[in-house]
Amino acid sequence: MEADAEKHNGSAAQSNARLDVEQVDGESPPPVTLEQFSHPNEKAILRKMDMRLIPMLALLYLLSFLDRGNIGNAKIEGLQENLCLTDDQYNWCLTAFFFTHAAFEVPSNLMLKRVRPSVWLPAIMVAWGVVMTLMGIVRDFAGLLCTRIVLGVAEAGLxxxxxxxxxxWYxxxxxxxxQAMFFSAASVAGAFSGLLAFAIGKMDGVGGLHGWQWIFILEGIATVAVATIAFFALYDFPETAGFLTEEERAFVIYRLKYQGQTQDPGRAQVAQTDEFKWKYVVDAFLDWQIWVNIFVYWGxxxxxxxxxxxxxTIIHQLGYQSSQAQLMTVPxxxxxxxxxxxxxxxxxxxGKRSPFILGFMxxxxVGFAICITTDPKENPRVVYGGVFVAACAIFPAFPGVxxxxxxxxxxxxxxxxxxxLQIGVGNLGGAMASNFYRxxxxxxxxxxxxxxxxxIVAGIIASLTLLVGYHAENKKRARKIENGALDTCTPAELEDQGDRAITFRYVY
Known part of the structure; x- marks a missing residue:
């Protein structure tokens, strides 16, 4: 694995070397421009990347979301009754998953910097697929709780x-x-989960197993099978992508390296650093925007x-049969x-994020307000409509955050x-949400x-805080450049500062 990482780092260095111009006599290098490339077709390159990357990634996330959420489908197929679980015990099985899931997300991303994605991501998939399969043979609360805890560890990195x-890449x-094309697999997983659970539930009694057990076993086996394919189908990074030509690889690296900066024709552009330093890890933990964004994430x-x-369960409690409730989740x-x-x-x-996030929040x-103010016994269809509205706002908002x-x-x-950090600490919201619906x-x-x-209200307040903070900081940096602060900064210093550099502009 270390050899793979060295190979990646070496390839990156070689690609960057093709783009960077050496300093002469201590002078700053001339600006890096697109003229060094012979008119690459950017749209064609993006289409290549989309076709080679997104379908497999979406399939991986579909299985991930399917495997973590299918316990809800298993519940209405008899899991709770067969294992003699109390309501609190069932909720603990949901909650425990998120604690280990949150704890291992930062370590997993650090591993991804050391190990090739085509190795690391399928490896953790095999791990959670095995755990999911074993979940189908648990016999009591302790067994289900342990498998959910380990499932959280295994799924944390995906x-x-x-x-x-x-x-x-982008x-x-x-x-x-x-992100939305990849994350929409979660929506499809929700629909597919209902259909699949409806079909698998008919296997109740086959092999002496309950229908809910077959849900876990068959979906776990499917995960292991897809993970095996992913070992060969996933690509690592642009600099080693065989489906791109050498010039296309260099072009993709160039456009990523110099994004997010103000343009000054008289100066070299500021690159984004790929260097590993522990100070960048510390910077992430101390960055205010990450912690405020976590509240947006929770919202x-x-x-x-x-x-x-x-x-x-919510739909089932509106008076619909379990099979009908499974199917009503699909639309x-x-x-x-x-x-x-x-x-x-x-x-x-x-090029805007906050208007869409705030709009969908x-x-x-509106959706949850409809649910909370409507009598489910008198107007079950209205409650269903409120859930429909809320869900149709949640899934578009999430990739934006x-x-x-x-x-x-x-x-x-x-x-x-x-x-x-955002996703790890943010996913503790899942631990809280696991206990909301008693x-x-x-x-x-x-x-x-x-x-x-x-x-949701807390998320709206946090979004407005970020919006105001980003706008103020961008104006402050523009004033500093107007006052000549850029003349005292070298490209190397600005590169080291990352998003704290006065040339970097926040998106809002």
């Missing part, structure tokens, strides 16, 4: 790893669409996990997936750690809906 991995004004992820884990997830991709395309085209408020922070972190290592609150679940509303 989402933050892929979210960071994509930033090594510029920040392109990333949300790709979306708490409703996300509330919907993902309890949607079949919600399909609509949400389509909206996520369309909205991401618009956000990338406009307000839409989530991920892309927003990724856009505003410069330097490969800091971005890796910062995104893992069985004793059925069928109205007013406490759960009310808590979701509270987190």
């Amino acid at each position: 989402f933050p790893g892929v979210a960071y991995y994509l930033t090594n 510029r920040r004004e392109e990333i949300q669409l790709r 979306v992820v708490c409703p996300l996990y509330g919907i993902s884990l309890f949607l079949p 919600i997830y399909i609509t949400a997936a389509i909206l996520a991709v369309v909205v991401a395309y618009c956000s990338d085209r406009l 307000l839409m989530m408020l 991920i892309a927003w922070l990724a856009n505003n972190l410069a330097g490969s290592l800091k971005r890796s750690v910062g995104m893992a 069985a004793r609150d059925a069928p109205g679940y007013r406490l759960g809906h009310g808590l979701e509303l509270g987190f």
Whole structure:
């Protein structure tokens, strides 16, 4: 694995060497420009990358989301009754997953800097696929709890790893669409989970196993099978991508290396550093924007996990049969997936994140407000409509939150750690959401809906805080450049400062 990392680092150095011009007599190098490339077709290159990267990544995340959320489908197929679980014990099994999931996300992203993605990501997939399969043969609360804890460890690295991995291929004004295409697999997983659970539930009694056991076993086997394919189908980084020509590889590296900076024709552009220094790790832990963004993340992820884990149960409690409830989740997830991709395309085209995030958070408020103010016994269809509205706002908002922070972190290592922090600490929201919808609150679940509303409001406040902070900092840096502060800075110093450099501009 170390040899693989050295190979990657060596390739990166060689590619960067083709782009950087050596200093002469202590003078700054001339600006790096596109003229050194013979008119690369940028759209064609992006299409190549999309076709080779996104389908496999989306499949990986579909399986990840399917495996972590299928316990909700298994519940209404008899899991809780067969294992003699109390309501509190069932919720503990949901909650425990998120503690280990959050704890291992930063270490996993640091490993991704050392080990090739085509090795690390399939390896952790095999691990959680095996755990998922074993979950199908547990016999009591202790067994289910232990497998959920280990599942959290194994799955921890996939989402933050892929979210960071994509930033090594796409510029920040392109990333949300790709994040949404990848994340929309979660919506498809929700729809597919309902359909699959409906079909697998018919296997109840086959081989002496219950239907919920077959859900875990078959989906776990499918994960291991896809992970085996991923070892051969995943690409690592642009500098080693065999589907790109040498010039295309150099061009992709160039456009990533100099993104996010103000343009000054008379000076060399400021590169983003790929160097490993522990100071960049510390910078990520001390960066105010990451911690504020976590509250934005909670404002979306708490409703996300509330919907993902309890949607079949919420619909079931409205008076529908379990098989009907499974199928009624499908149109919600399909609509949400389509909206996520369309909205991401618009956000990338406009180069804006906060208007879309804030708009969909307000839409989530409306959806949960409908749920909490409607009597589920008298108007179950209205409650279903409220859940539909909320879910269709959650899934488009989530990729925007991920892309927003990724856009505003410069330097490969800091971005890796910062995104893992955001997703790791942010996913503790899943631990909280696992306990929002208590069985004793059925069928109205007013406490759960009310808590979701509270987190959404906190997310809106945090979004506004970031919006004001980014706008003020951009204006402050522009004034410093106007006053000549840039004349005292070398490109090397600015590169080392990353997103704290006065040439860097925050996206909002």
